[in-house]
Amino acid sequence: MAIVLAGAAAGGSLVTPPPAVAHATADAAPTAPTAKAAYDYREVSIPGTGGITLDGNVFVPRTPGPHPAVVFISSWGLEDHEYIAQAARFAEKGYIVLSYTARGFFNSGGGIDVAGPDDVADGSKVIDWLVAHTPVDRSKIGLAGISYGSGFGQLIAAHDERVAAVVAMDTWGDLVESLYANETRHMGAFTLLAGSGLLLGRFSPSTRTILEDFAANRNVPKLIEWGRVRSPGTYRPRLNARKVPIFISNAYGETLFGPNQVLVHFDRLTGPKRLDLSVGDHAMAHATGLLGVDSRTWNDAHRWFDHYLRGQDNGIDREPPIAAEVHWSRKVETYRDVADFTGSYERLALNVPSAKGEGALGRAMPTAAWGKTLRSGQDSGANAGVVILSAGLQTFGIPNQLQTRWISRSTAGIWSTAPLKATKRLRGAPMLDLTVKPSARTATLVSYLYDVDAHGNGRLITHEAHSLLRAAPGKAVRVPIRLQATSFDVPAGHRLMLLIDTKDPIYGDATVPGATITVQSPSAVSLPLG
Secondary structure, eight states: OOOOOOSSOTTSOOBOOOSBOOOSSSSOOOBOOOTTSSEEEEEEEEEOGGGOEEEEEEEEESSOSOEEEEEEEOOTTOOGGGGHHHHHHHHHTTOEEEEEOOTTBTTSOSOBOSSOHHHHHHHHHHHHHHHHHSOEEEEEEEEEEETHHHHHHHHHHHHOTTEEEEEEESOOSOHHHHHHGGGOBOHHHHHHHHHHHHHHBOBOHHHHHHHHHHHHTOOHHHHHHHHHHTOGGGGHHHHHHHTOOEEEEEETTOSSSOHHHHHHHHHHOOSSEEEEEESSSTTHHHHHHHTTOOOHHHHHHHHHHHHHTTOOOOSTTTSOSEEEEOTTTOOEEEESSHHHHHOOEEEEEEOOOOTTSEEEEESSOOSSOOEEEEETTOOOSOOOOSTTHHHHGGGGTOOOEEEGGGSOTTTSEEEEOOOOSSOEEEEEOOEEEEEEEESSSOEEEEEEEEEEOTTOEEEEEEEEEEEESSOOTTOOEEEEEEOOOEEEEEOTTOEEEEEEESOOTTSBOOOOTTOEEEEEEEEEEEEEBO
């Protein structure tokens, strides 16, 4: 995809920016700053590690320095002009703002390293350039980014003590968990990332080898080690030792970086921290802010840097650390910590399915043993939808919905509550405790939790996949499954439905053709009540 860069040549004097700067995507470009702005702007080339050059742009206030600085790192498949609107907002408040394109994409050299050691070293080189070429306050440098750039921010902060604060939007704490949770490959996310990387960038030889291994499901130990090196959680002790202030903003419906691994990472950070949780999928809550539209999460990002880089007493450090948006009502609730967000659990037993193929979810344990046999590798009609799109539409009030009467009862196991007498609050990660008996050594279970109205319309609340890779055929085994966290109110009169099958298009399953897996008693689901 072609990219149009406007402005002065790299290395030239600071100049007023052009009337507009084009994005590397089809999205409408935000209006660039005008000649009346209280800052100057230019395009720059920055030496990266290994002799490559990184493409970037910088805003510098015209008032005397030193100034605090924000460094933006581009998202996957985008480039440094992604943040023009927000960079201008920060510059108007007296920040130096430097944005750069990650290696391997567009006009930046090198090959895509997927937040690896070369990317971390590049981040330090960018800070070197900032110190050498701008009147920056070296003790007040913050890193920020959406998605790909958000992981960079945490990783660079763990390795470079000059980073004073981080804003990480749509980020990850554990890349292994993000792509290979419960020993199940997240093929929808992988296909999107690999395909867009091939189209818009250049993979390094080592990255290409890793992607080929992931696609072929081989060399798994090597894949896991590769992911750990690229996980902010691996370096959490370094972040905690320096008490780096970290603001994380993610969505419940994330199909790239699910909320559970972010909650674990956030919970174990011991420095100043804040977590915003929003309805939707990857980057949806932050996209409007890139266009200059007012945004709750971007406003919090500004407040975070204003406090930790400018010393502004705006109260963000005294607010409850977790702000969680609730599905459909869009109200924002606050919590002291992850335990407070989840609250207590209500345990409901899975009971014997009826002749129609549906069992009850209730507090009473079944009085007799039962089993529901699922044919492996067959899609029941329930699925998590299209990566980013299906959950992303929830940002705009459109649920990921299906008519439950069309679900194949011979392919799926279904358990439902009676119509609720009062609204049921779900806050956190529902947990399954299943007993299963596979007929083959490997198998995959996909579990979904639905909010079902009186007409049988089911809105997907959350889901998760879990693979058994070393099972003993014919032997029952207990399988704990933590569904992805949510904040969802199920209205009175609706039912909660748990559905379990063995196939979903966004996952790479481990099913064996012709095999079966039996869900049997005792099995239960525990609902987080917040």
